[in-house]
Amino acid sequence: MLRVGVLISGGGTNLQALIDNVEKGQLDNVTIEVVISSKKDAYGLERARDHGIRAVEIIKKDYSDPGLFEEALLDELDRNNIDLVVLAGYLQIVPSKVVEAYKNRIINIHPSLIPAFCGNGFYGLKVHEEAIKRGVKITGATVHFVDEGTDTGPIIMQKAVELKDDDTPESLQLRVMEEAEWVILPEAVGLIAKGKVVVNNNVVRIKE
Numbered sequence: 001m002l003r004v005g006v007l008i009s010g011g012g013t014n015l016q017a018l019i020d021n022v023e024k025g026q027l028d029n030v031t032i033e034v035v036i037s038s039k040k041d042a043y044g045l046e047r048a049r050d051h052g053i054r055a056v057e058i059i060k061k062d063y064s065d066p067g068l069f070e071e072a073l074l075d076e077l078d079r080n081n082i083d084l085v086v087l088a089g090y091l092q093i094v095p096s097k098v099v100e101a102y103k104n105r106i107i108n109i110h111p112s113l114i115p116a117f118c119g120n121g122f123y124g125l126k127v128h129e130e131a132i133k134r135g136v137k138i139t140g141a142t143v144h145f146v147d148e149g150t151d152t153g154p155i156i157m158q159k160a161v162e163l164k165d166d167d168t169p170e171s172l173q174l175r176v177m178e179e180a181e182w183v184i185l186p187e188a189v190g191l192i193a194k195g196k197v198v199v200n201n202n203v204v205r206i207k208e
């Protein structure tokens with residue numbers, strides 16, 4: 001059984017996609033053990049509580065020292081014996097000690113086809129505004145392992161979404177979520193739970 005901890009900062013629609021897949025039996029060897037929010041009262045916390053999942057806030061500015069924040073995060077993950085950390089709209093930089101402790105066991109969902117429209121400052125609507133401004137014909141979403149960089153870890157899965165001439169950043173964001181994020185994030189977690197995801201020299205292979 002893969003014990004998953006989901007880190008959020010906002011609405012939690014990607015978390016909801018994971019919850020729905022677990023409850024529908026599409027992820028039968030996965031349990032979501034804890035949801036951790038970097039923001040007070042994030043709606044994703046309510047989603048978790050509605051499904052009987054432990055939901056906690058660990059907010060950096062509540063700690064007098066960054067080291068104490070890092071420790072609180074590690075304690076919560078360790079206490080729940082987490083095997084895989086999923087960043088689902090987590091806007092806080094993951095402390096390096098956590099990245100080290102969970103090497104190749106932290107994944108992130110990013111709303112573009114990395115390496116396009118990613119890196120510092122590229123999150124939320126900004127990603128889609130830039131895609132529209134650049135006039136790309138396809139965009140999409142990427143699930144990748146988290147390393148010390150921003151959106152730089154090995155790519156696990158990607159799914160493309162075509163742009164429409166009348167797209168706004170909002171309409172594009174929603175379509176990328178519906179058609180890509182909410183599909184590949186659960187799929188990637190399922191593959192990891194089956195031990196099918198292998199990383200060699202920063203390149204991911206999915207075992208048959």
Ligand code: GRF
Pocket residue numbers: 008009010011012013014015044088089090109110111124177181
């Ligand atoms: C999503 O667009 C995700 O790709 C990005 O942040 C947003 C989070 O949305 N990382 P939600 O909180 O999962 O609804």
